[in-house]
Amino acid sequence: MNKLRSFILASTILAVPALADTPQVARGQYLVDVVMQCGTCHDTPDARGRADPAMRQAGGRVFANVGLRAVTPNITPDPDTGIGAWTAAQFADAMRNGRRPDGSLIGPPMPVEAYRGISDGDLAAVWAYLRTIPPVRNPVTERSSFPRSPTRFEPVATVPAPPGDDPVRRGEYLAVTLLHCMDCHSPRVALDRADPARIGAGGRVFQTPSGPLPARNITPHPDAGIGAWTEAEVWRVVAEGIGRDGRRLYLTMGSRAAGWARMTEGDRADLLAYLRALPPLE
Known part of the structure; x- marks a missing residue:
């Protein structure tokens, strides 16, 4: 009730x-x-x-x-x-x-x-x-098809906002929920569920014109992850879609960089605080 x-x-x-x-x-x-x-x-x-x-x-x-x-x-x-x-x-x-x-x-x-x-x-x-954007009449009649049925989640009724005085919690809300970074940067245990023990450890593989591309580890591990990266290097990836080695990134990180470049300074700082707080996984 x-x-x-x-x-x-x-x-x-x-x-x-x-x-x-x-x-x-x-x-x-x-x-x-x-x-x-x-x-x-x-x-x-x-x-x-x-x-x-x-x-x-x-x-x-x-x-x-x-x-x-x-x-x-x-x-x-x-x-x-x-x-x-x-x-x-x-x-x-x-x-x-x-x-x-x-x-x-x-x-x-x-x-x-x-x-x-x-x-x-x-x-x-x-x-x-x-509700304020222009209505567009565009019938999309084809439905998606999957190798198995999507997960049936338990209903969620209400969710509070993250505490305003906790940058790590606010960064977690950004990374896990709004940006859904971990949807790509964590290995999967199901078609639509990430491995809770390996959050941020990378490993999900995407097919590109150049061949299979695994999403990288974004935990603060100094070798396997981004622990040795500077703040500027992290934000170059997010806001410009350019990797630490200077190469332009594929897929989401490359295509969404122009939009993410407009994120507020507060959101950027919170996101980085959360990434730095993750367990350093190999």
């Missing part, structure tokens, strides 16, 4: 109307466009595979890798082909519990495991901002 009451309360908070110029919407824009960069997956690609500015968050991008074929949905407020007809509670259920309004499960690359930890305030901000 307490869980149900908390879920109803959280849903009520999410449902409060928000104007386009409110601090809540501004926070949502920062989260969606800078930190979480939802458009990396949800912006509709043009004929050359690049994001079409007129099709922001309209879906249709395909990700295919080792038996998985994921097709991103339209998350604009279009009522017929997007999420305009969803309720705030249904949006929360999709984000945190990986479940669509029709009951079907959402699988990778949607980082449901990470987003289970999104705070009530940030979830409300994301919802408020998405």
